[in-house]
Amino acid sequence: MSKNKINLVFPDGSKKEFDAGITGTTITQGISEGLLRKAVGIKLNNTLFDLNAPLSESGDFKILTFEDEEGKTIFRHSSAHLMAQALVRVFPEAKLTIGPVVSEGFYYDVDHPPFKPEDLIKIEEEMKKIVKEDIEIKRKEISTKEALKLFSGNDYKQEIIKNIEEFGEGKTEKSDTVSLYTQGEFFDLCRGPHLPRTGMIKAFKLLKVAGAYWRGDSKNKQLQRVYGISFPDKKELTSYLTLIEEAEKRDHRKLGKALDLFQFHEYSPGSPFFFPKGAAMYNELLTFVRSEYKKRGYDEVITPLIYDKALWEISGHWEHYKEDMFLLNVDGREFSLKPMNCPSHLLMYKTKTKSYRDLPWRVADFAPLHRNELKGVLGGLTRVRKFSQDDAHIFCTEDQMQDEIFAMLDFVDYVYTKVFEMTYKISIGTKPEKAMGSDALWEKAEHALISSLDSKKIPFKISKGDGAFYGPKIDIRITDALNREWQCATIQLDFQMPLRFDATYEGQDGSKHTPLMIHRAILGSLERFLGILVEHFAGRFPLWLSPIQVKLLTISERHEVFADSVYEKLSNQNIRVEKDYRSESINKKVRDAQLEQANYIVVIGDKEQESESVNVRTRSGSILGAKKTEQFIAELLEEIKNKRIS
Amino acid sequence: MSKNKINLVFPDGSKKEFDAGITGTTITQGISEGLLRKAVGIKLNNTLFDLNAPLSESGDFKILTFEDEEGKTIFRHSSAHLMAQALVRVFPEAKLTIGPVVSEGFYYDVDHPPFKPEDLIKIEEEMKKIVKEDIEIKRKEISTKEALKLFSGNDYKQEIIKNIEEFGEGKTEKSDTVSLYTQGEFFDLCRGPHLPRTGMIKAFKLLKVAGAYWRGDSKNKQLQRVYGISFPDKKELTSYLTLIEEAEKRDHRKLGKALDLFQFHEYSPGSPFFFPKGAAMYNELLTFVRSEYKKRGYDEVITPLIYDKALWEISGHWEHYKEDMFLLNVDGREFSLKPMNCPSHLLMYKTKTKSYRDLPWRVADFAPLHRNELKGVLGGLTRVRKFSQDDAHIFCTEDQMQDEIFAMLDFVDYVYTKVFEMTYKISIGTKPEKAMGSDALWEKAEHALISSLDSKKIPFKISKGDGAFYGPKIDIRITDALNREWQCATIQLDFQMPLRFDATYEGQDGSKHTPLMIHRAILGSLERFLGILVEHFAGRFPLWLSPIQVKLLTISERHEVFADSVYEKLSNQNIRVEKDYRSESINKKVRDAQLEQANYIVVIGDKEQESESVNVRTRSGSILGAKKTEQFIAELLEEIKNKRIS
Numbered sequence A, B: 001m002s003k004n005k006i007n008l009v010f011p012d013g014s015k016k017e018f019d020a021g022i023t024g025t026t027i028t029q030g031i032s033e034g035l036l037r038k039a040v041g042i043k044l045n046n047t048l049f050d051l052n053a054p055l056s057e058s059g060d061f062k063i064l065t066f067e068d069e070e071g072k073t074i075f076r077h078s079s080a081h082l083m084a085q086a087l088v089r090v091f092p093e094a095k096l097t098i099g100p101v102v103s104e105g106f107y108y109d110v111d112h113p114p115f116k117p118e119d120l121i122k123i124e125e126e127m128k129k130i131v132k133e134d135i136e137i138k139r140k141e142i143s144t145k146e147a148l149k150l151f152s153g154n155d156y157k158q159e160i161i162k163n164i165e166e167f168g169e170g171k172t173e174k175s176d177t178v179s180l181y182t183q184g185e186f187f188d189l190c191r192g193p194h195l196p197r198t199g200m201i202k203a204f205k206l207l208k209v210a211g212a213y214w215r216g217d218s219k220n221k222q223l224q225r226v227y228g229i230s231f232p233d234k235k236e237l238t239s240y241l242t243l244i245e246e247a248e249k250r251d252h253r254k255l256g257k258a259l260d261l262f263q264f265h266e267y268s269p270g271s272p273f274f275f276p277k278g279a280a281m282y283n284e285l286l287t288f289v290r291s292e293y294k295k296r297g298y299d300e301v302i303t304p305l306i307y308d309k310a311l312w313e314i315s316g317h318w319e320h321y322k323e324d325m326f327l328l329n330v331d332g333r334e335f336s337l338k339p340m341n342c343p344s345h346l347l348m349y350k351t352k353t354k355s356y357r358d359l360p361w362r363v364a365d366f367a368p369l370h371r372n373e374l375k376g377v378l379g380g381l382t383r384v385r386k387f388s389q390d391d392a393h394i395f396c397t398e399d400q401m402q403d404e405i406f407a408m409l410d411f412v413d414y415v416y417t418k419v420f421e422m423t424y425k426i427s428i429g430t431k432p433e434k435a436m437g438s439d440a441l442w443e444k445a446e447h448a449l450i451s452s453l454d455s456k457k458i459p460f461k462i463s464k465g466d467g468a469f470y471g472p473k474i475d476i477r478i479t480d481a482l483n484r485e486w487q488c489a490t491i492q493l494d495f496q497m498p499l500r501f502d503a504t505y506e507g508q509d510g511s512k513h514t515p516l517m518i519h520r521a522i523l524g525s526l527e528r529f530l531g532i533l534v535e536h537f538a539g540r541f542p543l544w545l546s547p548i549q550v551k552l553l554t555i556s557e558r559h560e561v562f563a564d565s566v567y568e569k570l571s572n573q574n575i576r577v578e579k580d581y582r583s584e585s586i587n588k589k590v591r592d593a594q595l596e597q598a599n600y601i602v603v604i605g606d607k608e609q610e611s612e613s614v615n616v617r618t619r620s621g622s623i624l625g626a627k628k629t630e631q632f633i634a635e636l637l638e639e640i641k642n643k644r645i646s
Helices: A024-031 A031-038 A069-091 A117-133 A142-148 A155-167 A236-250 A253-258 A276-296 A309-315 A342-350 A399-417 A439-455 A527-538 A559-573 A588-595 A606-611 A627-639 B024-031 B034-037 B069-090 B117-133 B144-150 B155-167 B234-250 B252-258 B276-296 B310-314 B343-350 B398-419 B439-455 B526-536 B557-572 B587-597 B606-613 B628-643
Strands: A007-009 A015-019 A039-045 A048-050 A058-065 A103-111 A138-143 A177-182 A186-189 A205-214 A220-231 A306-307 A327-328 A333-337 A359-365 A368-370 A386-396 A423-429 A460-462 A474-479 A485-494 A516-525 A550-554 A578-580 A602-603 A613-618 A623-628 B006-007 B015-019 B041-045 B047-048 B059-064 B106-112 B138-143 B177-183 B186-189 B203-213 B221-231 B306-308 B327-330 B333-337 B359-367 B369-371 B386-396 B423-429 B462-463 B473-479 B487-496 B516-525 B552-556 B578-580 B600-604 B613-618 B623-628
Touching: A007 B186, A015 A142, A024 A031, A024 A058, A024 B006, A031 A220, A031 B473, A039 A069, A048 A142, A058 A069, A058 B155, A069 A103, A069 A117, A069 A177, A069 A186, A069 A205, A069 A220, A117 A236, A138 A613, A138 B177, A142 A155, A142 A177, A142 B423, A155 A186, A220 A236, A236 A253, A253 A527, A276 A386, A276 A399, A276 B106, A306 A309, A306 A327, A309 A333, A327 B327, A333 B628, A342 A359, A342 A386, A342 A516, A342 B221, A359 B186, A368 B177, A386 A399, A386 A527, A399 A423, A399 A439, A399 A474, A399 A485, A399 A516, A439 A474, A439 A485, A485 A527, A516 A527, A559 A578, A559 A606, A559 B359, A578 A588, A578 B177, A588 A602, A588 B310, A588 B386, A602 A606, A602 A627, A602 B024, A606 A613, A606 A623, A613 A627, A613 B369, B006 B024, B006 B177, B024 B034, B041 B069, B041 B306, B059 B069, B069 B106, B069 B177, B069 B186, B069 B203, B069 B221, B069 B587, B117 B203, B117 B462, B144 B155, B144 B177, B144 B234, B155 B186, B203 B234, B221 B234, B234 B526, B252 B526, B276 B398, B276 B516, B306 B327, B310 B343, B327 B398, B343 B359, B343 B386, B343 B516, B386 B398, B398 B439, B398 B487, B398 B516, B423 B439, B439 B473, B473 B578, B487 B526, B516 B526, B552 B557, B557 B628, B578 B587, B587 B600, B600 B606, B606 B613, B606 B623, B613 B628, B623 B628
Parallel strands: A007 A058, A423 A460, A550 A578, A550 A602, B006 B059, B423 B462, B552 B578, B552 B600
Antiparallel strands: A007 A015, A039 A048, A039 A058, A103 A220, A138 A177, A177 A186, A205 A220, A306 A333, A327 A333, A359 A386, A368 A386, A386 A516, A423 A474, A474 A485, A485 A516, A602 A613, A613 A623, B006 B015, B041 B047, B041 B059, B106 B221, B138 B177, B177 B186, B203 B221, B306 B333, B327 B333, B359 B386, B369 B386, B386 B516, B423 B473, B473 B487, B487 B516, B600 B613, B613 B623
């Protein structure tokens, strides 16, 4: 291979030689004009480049489009620049700060008085013009000195540039150059890459504006954070906006209140109050998990909630997690509310000498945990300060590790695929920056997880640096009815904590060994999972979980005695049944029961009373007709037992 | 009635006139010499007097003996003086401080280096001598000046005398006289009353010695607290000591550890760790209470554990209970871990407008509570810092109050009489010194409780000043197998808290009313109740509560497959079953299962395997013989369902 040639390996494995300095654009053009219209950037050896950047290296080569995660990021990042350009055209006094991509869309934080809804429309109109102008987007490297001059009058950008100079912020080392992207009159500091032209951003919408502090610090000035979403075509935008609307309808905070499941109160921010109906669902989830524990050999324990700082020093939480814990003073010493159960279980493990015969020990705990989430980020059940997990720790020998991991993956699969009928994706989180323990142990643990999944041919991806501070993990992301992903289950290997606690067992060889500890949760935070279920089912829960399984309606007062007898029969079988004996019309009573999402609505009038039967319809209006009470109960019990999702 | 005469009304209602100045001794002698031998003091109009005190007032009159609670107190108080006299004879350098009566016996705190067991024997020997000497015990009033001179060289007594001078400590107002009791060469400051002679203390035993701080303050000097017990005759002492011994054997801390139920750890003083077997019992209690809740119309909720100080200010806890709460800093504000559920339930009550149709609302909560008990008084499960109650609050109208109280008394009776087969006593606690709300409301509430019990002809006694700070209460004291009393259930009326929270409901009249709130618990603290159960049953729990219901023993390895099939069948019926497949002798395995208090011990050998049956014996050694597995399971399920106490 000549010095001026590069060899590129395409995703399909094909190889091709090019002149060094060739651009992605030229290569793409060589493939098809259609692809060129869709191409947003280049990935070469895991580094992203502008489509127009000259390429000088051989290696794995990919043309990115919006379909790729990285392509989406480039597209949205350019959308943020597009919005910024339009915003400054409309509001020239606004000062730009930073404008990153987020999981759903992008935002830009600007220093400006609060925007009104009509301001966003003006910005959108201007964005449309810029798209029409189809301006070329160009990159250049300039010295930090030049950059400081260019951004004089914008203190935020000045701070960013100085940080790059001193700390190489966003770069691998400190630097005296920065990259600048320009499109027409607009220029911005940016690492890139970006789209080649503004004309590619065919569909976008500014969604909302919210207050945000510079650098996320409430001591700094409050900025305006303008959120947007963008797509390469209008259809995608429309279906996204429909989804958002549906998600808003399903918002568990709204439904939670409407269905009387839970609420929050300013006197305990981030700690939910579960009303009887929510508590019934919560306890039903607990009962379900407990029944699985029984089958799968888990032991439940009940543990204290407050612990001496000395414990957290051993576990490493004092060093790595202190700011996330609520501290209190006990007997003149520093204590904290526990944020995790692991150290409790290590203390319990150590109360008795253990031998290999005692392992694996699978210890489960539903203790309420507290984590000091910032007040500003609290929201509904998905981000709380107080929650319980279906948490367990498995102490085992290294020999047992793989079987334990298989058993947990089976547990996960049973719960999500069989019971909740959801799909899920698996990723492995590797060593994070803030980590405990030697590289050798980390490699061993990461290898163990990867080979477990490989050996069962379970697909997964690697999330670099996403492990816990004590070890690598398998994260399971479920997909809900609106195609949103939620991280719930987790399986975390830990060779560190048992060492720190000096936990041991006597092996078959008669000498002492350190057990492996596996942290794992299936539903994760029960609070959060309940919130997800509310949105997934849009409040129309499967019978076994439903807070009102049957609503009993009487046609007139003279049917109450028979209705009471039906109520007793249902209630004695632990069926959650409610009465509606109001003197309202039966149509109104049916409608109200439907709004409450009662799974079965039973009407009792003369005919039913005479034939000792019940007249049943579903919440969605299907008429199931007359049934003998016993038959109805038997059917309910069967549906509950099978956890059927109707 | 002449001025020099007094009229005394005896307990049987008879009245008699005496010369003023007559003593209890003379009156008692007039009744019988036998009574005089037993008489320990006099109660006149609710004031206690020495037997030899001249009486100058008319009124209700009673001769106290050891049988009376107050008589016991006098007897034990004189026993403390007896011990102090002996102690100073043996150890003249010891400085006496205070020596009160406690619920079981008496103690004296003395400033002296630690005593050895043989020192206690020496003191006992000297006590015997003093009893034999039968010294007269005399009271006199002296000036505090004289007293200071008399007790010169004893800083503790000096402090006590000065406190009486300044604050009337132990008296109703400050005072320049103190009462002194002397017996032979011994004298002590004391309010009395006391026995007439040392010879009456026929049976006593010094039980133990422990460190204690002067005034209970760890900044002060540590004293030696010598504990003793005393009775009027030897038989009573012997049976008491036997009981103590039995109680020690049953000590739930020992049994809790031996049976693997729970333990404590210095990293969380006062918060129990329940191991799987203890957690199984704990959850069984919860399940039981929940099933009763379902029958009795209670709604369970799940609530936050930390609350803003603002809440406690409304509830009054900040003023009345702050020192008993664990405080923490949240969002820069003072929060506390909740010690009680009531304010949480008031917040929930208030989230929706209520009408009389919504009442009664019976809201139940098992939230973990935290109370900052002094570290020194923590002990096992009976005094903990973290616990859950089978706690509920009933919001009702005044009209509903009596029915609600009846329903609660029925609940109490069902649980204690029917399920646990225990007896109980009822007392009504009236307005305490530190109380909230007007006298009128207090009277109304106290009257309501008294008339409820009266109307059902349920016997009770009045405990003056024993109410909660927000209202009067019914306390239920159960009696355990060792005849010890425990306060568990409580029913507390509260007209205050709903007012403070401005909780209302719309009455039938269309206008706003304040609901009544009833705080109530049946088992009380589940932790404490579990501790009581351990001692009551001496670890031999009824089947439904037992952590190991069945232990499965194999005779040899070839029986494991069949044993496994039996295990599965039992386990599928939620029976708590454990395997013992060790290659130990069957006798050893039976003995071990008995030590673990497994209710049924099942042996599986060739015969059982062939006939597909199980060979059953009880933990107490009764041989129930061969049974078909299905038959055995059916019998177990029946016994569990009936909560039979075998």
